[in-house]
Amino acid sequence: MSRWSPNSRGRLEQAAYELFLGQGYEQTTVADIAKRAGLTERTFFRHYADKREVLFGGSAALQDQLLRELDRLPSTLPTIEAVRIAVEAIASLLHGRRALARERQRIVAAHADLQERELIKRATLTAALAQALQRRGVPEPAASLAADMGIGVFYVGFGHWLTDPADRELVEIVHEGFDQLKAVASGI
Amino acid sequence: MSRWSPNSRGRLEQAAYELFLGQGYEQTTVADIAKRAGLTERTFFRHYADKREVLFGGSAALQDQLLRELDRLPSTLPTIEAVRIAVEAIASLLHGRRALARERQRIVAAHADLQERELIKRATLTAALAQALQRRGVPEPAASLAADMGIGVFYVGFGHWLTDPADRELVEIVHEGFDQLKAVASGI
DNA sequence: ATGTTCATGTCAGTTACTGTCATCACATGG
DNA sequence: CCATGTGATGACAGTAACTGACATGAACAT
Numbered sequence: 540m541s542r543w544s545p546n547s548r549g550r551l552e553q554a555a556y557e558l559f560l561g562q563g564y565e566q567t568t569v570a571d572i573a574k575r576a577g578l579t580e581r582t583f584f585r586h587y588a589d590k591r592e593v594l595f596g597g598s599a600a601l602q603d604q605l606l607r608e609l610d611r612l613p614s615t616l617p618t619i620e621a622v623r624i625a626v627e628a629i630a631s632l633l634h635g636r637r638a639l640a641r642e643r644q645r646i647v648a649a650h651a652d653l654q655e656r657e658l659i660k661r662a663t664l665t666a667a668l669a670q671a672l673q674r675r676g677v678p679e680p681a682a683s684l685a686a687d688m689g690i691g692v693f694y695v696g697f698g699h700w701l702t703d704p705a706d707r708e709l710v711e712i713v714h715e716g717f718d719q720l721k722a723v724a725s726g727i
Numbered sequence: 728m729s730r731w732s733p734n735s736r737g738r739l740e741q742a743a744y745e746l747f748l749g750q751g752y753e754q755t756t757v758a759d760i761a762k763r764a765g766l767t768e769r770t771f772f773r774h775y776a777d778k779r780e781v782l783f784g785g786s787a788a789l790q791d792q793l794l795r796e797l798d799r800l801p802s803t804l805p806t807i808e809a810v811r812i813a814v815e816a817i818a819s820l821l822h823g824r825r826a827l828a829r830e831r832q833r834i835v836a837a838h839a840d841l842q843e844r845e846l847i848k849r850a851t852l853t854a855a856l857a858q859a860l861q862r863r864g865v866p867e868p869a870a871s872l873a874a875d876m877g878i879g880v881f882y883v884g885f886g887h888w889l890t891d892p893a894d895r896e897l898v899e900i901v902h903e904g905f906d907q908l909k910a911v912a913s914g915i
Numbered sequence: 916a917t918g919t920t921c922a923t924g925t926c927a928g929t930t931a932c933t934g935t936c937a938t939c940a941c942a943t944g945g
Numbered sequence: 946c947c948a949t950g951t952g953a954t955g956a957c958a959g960t961a962a963c964t965g966a967c968a969t970g971a972a973c974a975t
Contacts, residue, residue, distance in 0.1 A: 542971040543923065568961060582923060584963065655843035658850060730940040731953065756930065767955055772932065 548586045548596075550576040555593045559646050564653070591656045594643060598660045605629050605664070606671050614675050618682075621675070622668070622689035623717045630693065630709045633700075637709075641701050665690045692716040736774045736784075738764040743781045747834050752841070779844045782831060786848045793817050793852070794859050802863050806870075809863070810856070810877035811905045818881065818897045821888075825897075829889050853878045880904040 544550070554575035558567040569590050573583045587593045608628035612621050633640060647653040669686035677685065696713040703712075732738070742763035746755040757778050761771045775781045796816035800809050821828060835841040857874035865873065884901040891900075 547922080569963085570961080579924060580962090581925080581964090585922080588963095590962070651847070655847045658846040659839070659843045662846060735953085757932085758930085768931090769933090769956080770954060773953080776932095778931070 544577065547576065547578055547582065551578065551583055551586055552593055552596055556642070559594075560642055564646055564650055591653055594646065594653060595656060595660055598664065601629050601632065602664055602667055604632055605668060609668075609671050609675070618672060618675075618677050618685050619688075619717070619721070622672070622685050623714075625668075626689045626693050626717075627710050627713055630696070630713045633697075633709050637700065637706070640697075644701055661690060661694065688720060692720055732765065735764065735766055735770065739766065739771055739774055740781055740784055744830070747782075748830055752834055752838055779841055782834065782841065783844060783848055786852065789817050789820065790852055790855055792820055793856060797856075797859050797863070806860060806865050806873045807876075807905070807909070810860070810873050811902075813856075814877045814881050814905075815898050815901055818884070818901045821885075821897050825888065825894070828885075832889055849878060849882065876908060880908055 551572060555567070555572045558571055558575060569583050570580045572593070573580045576583075583593075587596075605625050605628065608625040609621060612624060614621075616624075647657055665686050668689060669683045672682035672685060673679065693713060693716075696709060696716045700707075700709045700712055739760060743755070743760045746759055746763060757771050758768045760781070761768045764771075771781075775784075793813050793816065796813040797809060800812060802809075804812075835845055853874050856877060857871045860870035860873055861867065881901060881904075884897060884904045887900055888895075888897045
């Protein structure tokens with residue numbers, strides 16, 4: 540058997556969530572998190588570049604899925620349709636995780652430095668999408684605009700998904716978001 | 728005469744710029760900055776919430792000017808025109824400071840944590856503008872959209888201003904940016 | 916067997932940031 | 946002219962985020 544318990548990264552993430560929710564983000568030290576995960580502080584920083592990053596482990600998966608989905612699509616598709624399908628793919632990734640997402644949102648909303656991190660993740664995602672669209676042959680500035688709109692629709696929908704009392708699925712909300720976007724853009 | 732030399736905040740800012748440019752942002756400690764300004768580290772943190780903030784002293788002035796200019800304008804003006812005039816007002820605030828802005832940009836571009844701060848400043852500015860527009864009677868989501876567009880035009884123009892070899896004034900660039908925005912929005 | 920790799924531990928160090936109290940020029944009011 | 950704030954700064958100790966360097970030992974390859 541292995542020298543160390545498996546999935547140390549996941550254990551760190553889980554420990555962090557438990558402590559952040561139980562005693563607050565600021566009141567939780569990295570040493571606390573590591574201890575609860577049965578590891579040392581030094582090892583935490585081998586898995587996460589800094590304390591905030593433990594709350595953003597999912598964004599890499601999101602970006603991967605977005606780009607992979609885009610690659611699967613025929614390049615004959617209109618740009619906005621390709622973006623819609625790719626964004627809906629990452630929306631479906633969050634299926635059944637609304638409670639978790641809400642808890643995470645509560646933590647992030649309460650701390651300015653976490654919001655900073657969220658903004659740069661969004662900017663990175665947008666830039667990656669814009670670049671992928673350019674690789675598909677979409678010229679500038681259409682690629683950047685389409686990326687902005689697509690990620691914008693995703694985040695707006697995400698906010699609704701978290702706060703709306705009705706529990707519609709995020710994919711649905713995002714789908715309708717694109718309908719509305721088209722309506723606004725065509726001046727209806 | 729006064730017990731302390733005047734303008735300690737300004738001295739801290741100047742010292743910070745000199746050191747950041749001379750020996751790099753990371754290599755410069757807050758103690759270094761304070762010492763060069765003839766103050767102590769503790770006093771630095773009384774003027775700036777953290778080390779990064781010393782590079783963002785101007786954004787408060789920007790926001791003030793933006794909102795003040797907007798208040799001066801008659802509410803009969805179309806929303807986009809009001810936004811244009813207010814944004815052009817803050818663009819004129821940077822007149823003659825291009826060299827300084829370029830140096831600052833070089834520092835910010837090289838450090839992810841500074842970019843995070845820049846993004847949240849932009850988001851704050853956008854939110855403040857959207858709120859001011861709502862106070863003028865602009866309904867949602869038009870207020871938020873107009874704010875996004877206005878600040879977007881400003882930042883895109885700012886980027887061109889810094890990188891373009893031709894030295895057109897920022898106000899001009901921003902003015903034309905709004906023209907282009909209108910053209911794109913009306914489907915030309 | 917033997918060497919290598921790789922995730923982790925250990926430990927010492929730096930630096931950003933905070934709380935608390937002292938100091939003392941200046942203003943203000945009597 | 947004296948007493949009494951007030952406000953910006955200094956002094957100092959402390960916490961916690963983050964880093965560099967080296968050690969360890971199970972797993973794995975040869």
